[in-house]
Amino acid sequence: MTLKELVVAYLQYPAILLYLGLAAVGVGVWVANPAPLVQTLASVAAAILLFPVVWYVLHRFVLHSQWMYKVSWLASTWKRIHYDHHQDPNHLEVLFGSPSNVVPTVAIATIPVGWLIGGIGGAAAAFATGLVTTCVNEFCHCIQHLSYKPKNKWLLAMKTRHMAHHFHDETGNFGITNFLWDRLFGTFYGKVSDRRKSPTVFNLGYTPEVAEVYPRVSELSGGVATGHPSTRIHS
Template sequence: MLLEFCKHGSNLVLGLVVVLVAAMVASGFWPLHPWLFLLGALLFFTSEYTFHRYAFHAPPMTKVRFILKLQHRLHYDHHSEPNRLDLLFLPLWFVLPNLAFTGGLAWLIWPTAASVSTLLAGTSAAILYYEWVHFVAHIPYKPRTAWGRWIKKYHLWHHFKNEHLWFGVTNPSFDFIMHSYENVADASASATTRNLHS
């Protein structure tokens, strides 16, 4: 299962970022900045919801074929075929520019390699957690913990009950804040969960 996870998307690259920064800190080459690591993770968890709801579920932005292909690859096709692993993970061409942008902004505030790298390691670790939770939600595997089983079910409601609800993949916090949470028994079933903006 772990080997399958590492084969896809940017997971191996993200893992290497986390390991390299951890090695630099452990060796004493860079100082430890746990608050920057946590801030990096928090930045991702905020963007997880906002990207998913407002960018990945956005109507087609243009009639330009290339842009439409990007939108389909980033998310529309994942809803069409939710169990295809090659459509599940964030592609490297999406993750790397976002990490570079985050790193550039961080450099303007904390202009040291150790600070920026620690923040990016936190972001990378959070993306890896997101990718793992998302992976487990879409494969025939029963998570061992009650939280794991619940969050898997939570994400699958988004895919198979109503794509306008339950945008959080790793946690429901922003769904509560942004009013996109509804009790599953009270939510109406959508006919377009597999067909975003066709």
């Protein structure tokens, strides 16, 4: 796959078009209710700075949680937003997050801060920035999972770290484009030789033993992933 082919495919994905459309709406709200330049820039900067820490917290403590599958009405959500992605990291249908989860999360993370900084205009600027940042993040996520080898050293290192998260040890390298918070909280590893291979890298700890107690995800998935994601134990 070439970079051009990747960009063309990416810009045809409905969720990305939705995020860009909502970002345009945010810009429109700002035009109708503009905040002063300083407050606008501060709102944009706040959204950009918040994104990696919010992603880190959600990725580590929610998406990799051991509690969502225990709640019956959350089990299907957890399966869709992350369990399926780890079971088969190259399955494109679950590569992108669900808009029904992404849009409210971006709104909650950006709008209140933008409002405090610059009122309606600040909130609109922060929300639009959060959505654009999400699109950038998802594009880098595509680079990491699709059959494209980046020529840029930074992108290649980013892809290597994320692939290690998916195929070696899922308890580290929670960032996508930014690994600062992994470094600060001790979850970063630069080489797979730095850690032992995790036995739960494909099932996130949802083992056959766990499925006996909390069977909902297993029922929805046609079994529990063991080893390679194509290998399942059917309950």
